[in-house]
Amino acid sequence: MTIVYPYESLKAHPRYDYEGYRSTEKRSPKQPLVLLPHTLSELTGPVYGHNDVRAEDADLTRQHAGEPLGERIIVHGHVLDEDARPVANTLVEVWQANAAGRYMHVVDQHPAPLDPNFTGGGRVVTDDKGYYRFVTVKPGAYPWRNHHNAWRPAHIHFSLLGHTFLQRLVTQMYFPGDPLFAYDPIFNSVEDAAARQRTISSFDLENTMPEWALCYRFDIVLRGRSQTPMEA
Amino acid sequence: MNGITPSATVGPFFLFGLVPSSAGGIDLITNRLATPDAEGERIRIEGRVFDGDGTVLPDALIEIWQADAAGRYANAQEQRANTAFKGFGRAPTDSDGFYWFETIRPGRVAGPEGRAQAPHILVNVFGRGMTRHATTRIYFADENANAEDAILGLVPPDRRDTLIARREDNNGEPVYRFDIHLQGEHETVFFEA
Numbered sequence: 001m002t003i004v005y006p007y008e009s010l011k012a013h014p015r016y017d018y019e020g021y022r023s024t025e026k027r028s029p030k031q032p033l034v035l036l037p038h039t040l041s042e043l044t045g046p047v048y049g050h051n052d053v054r055a056e057d058a059d060l061t062r063q064h065a066g067e068p069l070g071e072r073i074i075v076h077g078h079v080l081d082e083d084a085r086p087v088a089n090t091l092v093e094v095w096q097a098n099a100a101g102r103y104m105h106v107v108d109q110h111p112a113p114l115d116p117n118f119t120g121g122g123r124v125v126t127d128d129k130g131y132y133r134f135v136t137v138k139p140g141a142y143p144w145r146n147h148h149n150a151w152r153p154a155h156i157h158f159s160l161l162g163h164t165f166l167q168r169l170v171t172q173m174y175f176p177g178d179p180l181f182a183y184d185p186i187f188n189s190v191e192d193a194a195a196r197q198r199t200i201s202s203f204d205l206e207n208t209m210p211e212w213a214l215c216y217r218f219d220i221v222l223r224g225r226s227q228t229p230m231e232a
Numbered sequence: 233m234n235g236i237t238p239s240a241t242v243g244p245f246f247l248f249g250l251v252p253s254s255a256g257g258i259d260l261i262t263n264r265l266a267t268p269d270a271e272g273e274r275i276r277i278e279g280r281v282f283d284g285d286g287t288v289l290p291d292a293l294i295e296i297w298q299a300d301a302a303g304r305y306a307n308a309q310e311q312r313a314n315t316a317f318k319g320f321g322r323a324p325t326d327s328d329g330f331y332w333f334e335t336i337r338p339g340r341v342a343g344p345e346g347r348a349q350a351p352h353i354l355v356n357v358f359g360r361g362m363t364r365h366a367t368t369r370i371y372f373a374d375e376n377a378n379a380e381d382a383i384l385g386l387v388p389p390d391r392r393d394t395l396i397a398r399r400e401d402n403n404g405e406p407v408y409r410f411d412i413h414l415q416g417e418h419e420t421v422f423f424e425a
Binding site: 028033036123221 | 341356359386
């Protein structure tokens, strides 16, 4: 079976220059992109030290001596391709602010407290069904300087390597019903409403752990379809 | 669910997540690709990343993917016994917008219509203010095969030099310089891949 990576699928992505997101102004290419045929270089994929990922890397609440403050949550889901086939054995990396909306980064000057028991970075490799699972705390919203009184909705950053160079994806996962959605240019830079919905996780009551943690489901779809005989 | 999950910017605060050593963790993916057993010419690739004002990006992330010296790509399913070289690297820029990789010079790999491609390295650029990563390629200035490369042939001739890394000598060590301009007069050629 041959996997193809239709260029049309890329229309789900935001434009490089999105007016509402000010920093795009000087950091977006202005010349036309050159359409790149998919050669062996693009159709092969990132290989790294798969075996070096430890089980504890997927639990962001157990990286320090004590437990972080905040609302403990499970975030899980499947990584799939456009035909809903699992993307197995691929690296998922996450990073996020703590429950107070503060990142463990020197440049973050938001006057909210750091949590000595929370760094906010994790990683996991999907299983043979494309399934992944993290334990963390719910990140807080935080202000930024894009425009007057700008606040980012709570989100978790996701990085996915995929199986080929063409599947590489960095995205952000949001939480359902966030009142900040309407005001956030990064969320709204995805102009297609259906595509935007795909960045919002769903509350997953069935998989909450009673008296321990709430649960959110976030399925991620990477590029890739099987070539149909008609197209061959 | 129909359609892919859309991209979002990597933002300004990715270091502790994507380069965990910056926060006391262990990196899986680094800018030192050249394993001790890798055959081929050891090279260094370095450069800076600029915005449309010519200001450096102190918060960009560069990833590369390349073949080994024999023109073979590593394969996660089939680990090769003869080398630990994998060909995937990641480097954040520093406060001067500077990045570097230690790697080996890639060999030629198959290209369109059975014609071998000139040696090249695939590059993705991530950053705050970039809603999607930008994809480009590094070619090598001292490489005759560039003239017949099918992908370079798709690039307007007057912009091809933005994809060519120039060789410099750093105390006898070969260094290829590859600056990346996201926009402006010297805007790097980016691909829709």
